[in-house]
Amino acid sequence: MARLGFGRGQLRDDRLPPGQYDTGSSFPVLTAEVSPKLTAQNWSFRVDGLVEKARTWDWQAAHKLAASGYEGDIHCVTSWSKLGTSFSGASLDTFLAEAGVLPQATHVVAWSHTGYTTNLPLAEVTGGRAWVVWEHEGKPLPPEHGGPARLLVPRLYFWKSAKWIGGVRLLDHDEPGFWEQRGYHELGDPWLEQRYAGD
Amino acid sequence: MHDETATARTFRMRILGAGAVDRHVPGQHYDVRLTAPDGSTAQRSYSIASEPTDGREVELTVERIEDGEVSPYLHDEIAVGDQVELRGPFGGWFIWAADTPALLLGGGSGVVPLMAMRRYWHSTGGATPLRVLVSVRRPEDLYYQGEWGTETTVIHTRQAPSGDPRTPGRLTAADLEPLLAALPEPVAYICGSAGFTEHASQLVVSLGLPAPNVRIERFGPG
Numbered sequence A: 001m002a003r004l005g006f007g008r009g010q011l012r013d014d015r016l017p018p019g020q021y022d023t024g025s026s027f028p029v030l031t032a033e034v035s036p037k038l039t040a041q042n043w044s045f046r047v048d049g050l051v052e053k054a055r056t057w058d059w060q061a062a063h064k065l066a067a068s069g070y071e072g073d074i075h076c077v078t079s080w081s082k083l084g085t086s087f088s089g090a091s092l093d094t095f096l097a098e099a100g101v102l103p104q105a106t107h108v109v110a111w112s113h114t115g116y117t118t119n120l121p122l123a124e125v126t127g128g129r130a131w132v133v134w135e136h137e138g139k140p141l142p143p144e145h146g147g148p149a150r151l152l153v154p155r156l157y158f159w160k161s162a163k164w165i166g167g168v169r170l171l172d173h174d175e176p177g178f179w180e181q182r183g184y185h186e187l188g189d190p191w192l193e194q195r196y197a198g199d
Numbered sequence B: 001m002h003d004e005t006a007t008a009r010t011f012r013m014r015i016l017g018a019g020a021v022d023r024h025v026p027g028q029h030y031d032v033r034l035t036a037p038d039g040s041t042a043q044r045s046y047s048i049a050s051e052p053t054d055g056r057e058v059e060l061t062v063e064r065i066e067d068g069e070v071s072p073y074l075h076d077e078i079a080v081g082d083q084v085e086l087r088g089p090f091g092g093w094f095i096w097a098a099d100t101p102a103l104l105l106g107g108g109s110g111v112v113p114l115m116a117m118r119r120y121w122h123s124t125g126g127a128t129p130l131r132v133l134v135s136v137r138r139p140e141d142l143y144y145q146g147e148w149g150t151e152t153t154v155i156h157t158r159q160a161p162s163g164d165p166r167t168p169g170r171l172t173a174a175d176l177e178p179l180l181a182a183l184p185e186p187v188a189y190i191c192g193s194a195g196f197t198e199h200a201s202q203l204v205v206s207l208g209l210p211a212p213n214v215r216i217e218r219f220g221p222g
């Protein structure tokens, strides 16, 4: 092994999961797709699959739901973490409650207006763990960060927080999404460093 | 090890470990993982520059980010014969096996996976329609000098070589039009900083390439 003296000699923040670094005030952009020309006018969010009644919200309807936000840290699988940031929108719990989740539902697939998908266990996106957000640090979410609205699941690596969110479908089984079909971990817990399948 | 430019170095690595061989598809990357004596780790992704071979060696090219944690360490502390922990190869989206017409657009260290694609294309006969565009600040910033062929256009954003009719500046539609015109239904692979990939991807879409035919890999901020 080469001599290991890397690092900037500063104390490691205990909010950082293993292998991650603090990006400070910057917010790196990471997408595999072209940012779509999506505006508040043509954005919508749909909940369907194993629900009592499939529902779609447009921009106005989504903004009438109880406001809810997140303050804390986010972690990207490419090794950056952003500490102490904030997002606001509405809790995914609120959308799911209005559609009525059926008892046999165990997983969701979140999909974007671009066609991107990502899968999540239902338990990871309920009970105050997931949001649909349209503001970042008090300003409208910019398109390159998923605006007008993205999913936010801050407990998991950020590829689960689908940009340009179009909806979630409730399923009774797990269905690998875009990255999950391409070698990334099905859950993606940063504290367990679940980056790639098999981690 | 050899230097590509004043700030980029290529590392040729032998794959060690029982039964371990490299079986990558051009465009994939390895994660380099460093562990400090106190057990803390740092991990970064580096694209594979070499084409798939017998699987015993791979090349990575690393741009030195001055205030970075990992890249200066690799430049300053790694000597020939040292061992480095690699995981991979990873990536199942930004990959090209010379099987569809392709337009490769790279800025800065974003040319690394494109070179793996270009090398593979070249050594498998170069029959698939291919155009490559490399964006550099100045002539001396070009990686892999002397290896690019007639499929490749180099554009300069700050300073062009003397005699270059193009005025230095960022990528424009005029740079891309002739390349797209030469390719039947291509897939575009765009790699580099967030700023470069966002600009280049919006340009190719504005020139009529369907968004699903655009694959992007972003290396860093700005």
Ligand SMILES: Cc1cc2nc3c(=O)[nH]c(=O)nc-3n(C[C@H](O)[C@H](O)[C@H](O)COP(=O)(O)OP(=O)(O)OC[C@H]3O[C@@H](n4cnc5c(N)ncnc54)[C@H](O)[C@@H]3O)c2cc1C
Binding pocket: A021, A023, A026, A078, B029, B044, B045, B046, B047, B048, B061, B062, B063, B064, B065, B067, B068, B069, B070, B071, B072, B109, B112, B113, B193, B217, B218, B219, B220, B221
């Ligand atoms: C899939 C993938 C493949 C990659 N392939 C390559 C490759 O082939 N060659 C290569 O050199 N890099 C590549 N990168 C980038 C690499 O993983 C690191 O991000 C980069 O080396 C910086 O790491 P660092 O630890 O030196 O700097 P960090 O400690 O991570 O960052 C230090 C500072 O530099 C900024 N910064 C980080 N990355 C960059 C960048 N790329 N350009 C400018 N500023 C930056 C940060 O915002 C921060 O302010 C790749 C990244 C990804 C996601």
